[in-house]
Amino acid sequence: MSSNALNAPKAALITITKSESFYLTDGDIVLFSLPKDNVVTAFRVDRVFLRRSSPVLEGMLALPSSKDVELYDNVPLIKLQDETEHLTMFLNALYDPGCLPWKKHDADTVRTVEGILLLANKYEADHLRKRIIDLLERDWPSELSDWDINEAELAVKAESGTFRTKNSILDPCEAIRLARKCDVPSILPAAFYYLSSIQGVSDRHLPDSLEKILSKGSGLGIAGFSLLSAEDLRCLLVGRDAILHLFRDYFREADGKVRSYIKHSNLDHEDCQRRWRRFEDGLRLEVLHYDIDPLLVMKRDTDSFEVRCLAERPCDHCLEEFFSSLSRNREILWEQLPSLFMLDS
Structure with missing residues (x-):
């Protein structure tokens, strides 16, 4: 031997x-x-x-x-x-579709469905794949109106203290990784935009308290940046920069329309210009220097300005001209997200 x-x-x-x-x-x-x-x-x-x-x-x-x-x-x-875990979850979903996550804004959804979706793709269980994608698209929608609904719901949850730990908050990086791994491109634009609105390095794997993380930005902001590939990090950086440049253009365009409207209307020019400059300065400071969520800003200021003191308001004609311009550009911005984050190729 x-x-x-x-x-x-x-x-x-x-x-x-x-x-x-x-x-x-x-x-x-x-x-x-x-x-x-x-x-x-x-x-x-x-x-x-x-x-x-x-x-x-x-x-x-x-x-x-x-x-x-x-x-x-x-x-x-x-x-x-x-793998045993994936097979167990896959068979469970086939035998009992009701076991799939059903709550919106559940941070566990992506982790729960990943193994199921991998095998649904592998074995071409298209009906199961569609059900899972429908679940994912509730949190990461392709329509701006659905995005607005989600933002309002998340704001209510944040105010009520629903999100008490890092792992209870939706992670756009997990959604992006899943979308790449399991071929779900429809959720990428919303996930990348959400990620782009997070200020600083609010990584769920860092030893920060939830309060410290939430204080870094205007709203909910936490993500596992280490989950992203180098290419997706590049998409994020390019897209975030492009969005801010576009929004500055939209702001200047809307401002120019108001100034032209004041100049060529029968309004009290001096009073309108004074009020408008005060309003414009406040909004510009918030948007161009502090807030990196243009979609939220364009919608929030359209809504919230209506309840301000009448003495502080520009006239209704000026506001209508400004917000109608921003509203149109808000929709354009949403439609451009795939190209801004280089997701078209």
């Missing part, structure tokens, strides 16, 4: 354990998970149900009636290359 043979390491012993959730007594096929720490998990399930759920599984489970088919516990055995 050669010395190599004598010194060869012994093959690791594999332990087979039955799934606590999916080892059905009436199941007619067994699935083995990928070994982890020399442990394989066995899932005993219904073959017909799985074949109906996935065209890929339909082909894999269409076993020939042959004596060569490997058996386990007296039923056919299929060895898969999927």
Whole structure:
């Protein structure tokens, strides 16, 4: 016997354990998970149900009636290359779709659905993939009106103290990583915009208290920046800079329309100009120097200025001209997010 043979390491012993959730007594096929720490998990399930759920599984489970088919516990055995945790969650979602997350603004949603979505993609379980994407798009919508609803809901939660720990806040970096990994491009623009509005390095992995993190910006701001690839960090930096430049252009455009309106109208020029300069200075200070969430600013000031003291207001004509211009550009900005963050390619 050669010395190599004598010194060869012994093959690791594999332990087979039955799934606590999916080892059905009436199941007619067994699935083995990928070994982890020399442990394989066995899932005993219904073959017909799985074949109906996935065209890929339909082909894999269409076993020939042959004596060569490997058996386990007296039923056919299929060895898969999927992790136990992912298989458990995937089967659970197939058998009970109601187990999927249903709450909006739940920080655990991305982490909960990742394994399910990976296998839904792999096995082409399109109905399950669609359900998960619908869930993700509630938090990261493609429509500006839905974004506004989310922002209002999150503001209420923040004021009520709902977000008490770092892990209770939505993380746009987790959403971006999932979108890249599982091919869900529809949620990327909203996630990148949300991330761009976070001021400073508010990373959930830093040892800051929640109060300190929230005090860094105007609103909820926390993310796991370390989850982003180098390319996505580049997309973020380019997009954030482009948005601020665009907003400055929008502000100047709206301001110019008001000044032109004052000049060519029958209004009290001196009074209108004085009031407008005071309003403009305050808004410019907030937007161009402190606030990096233009969508919120354009909407917030449109709404909140209506309740200010009448003595401080520019006239209704000036305000209407200014806010109608900002409102139109707000929609344009939202539509441009994919290109601003270089997501079109």
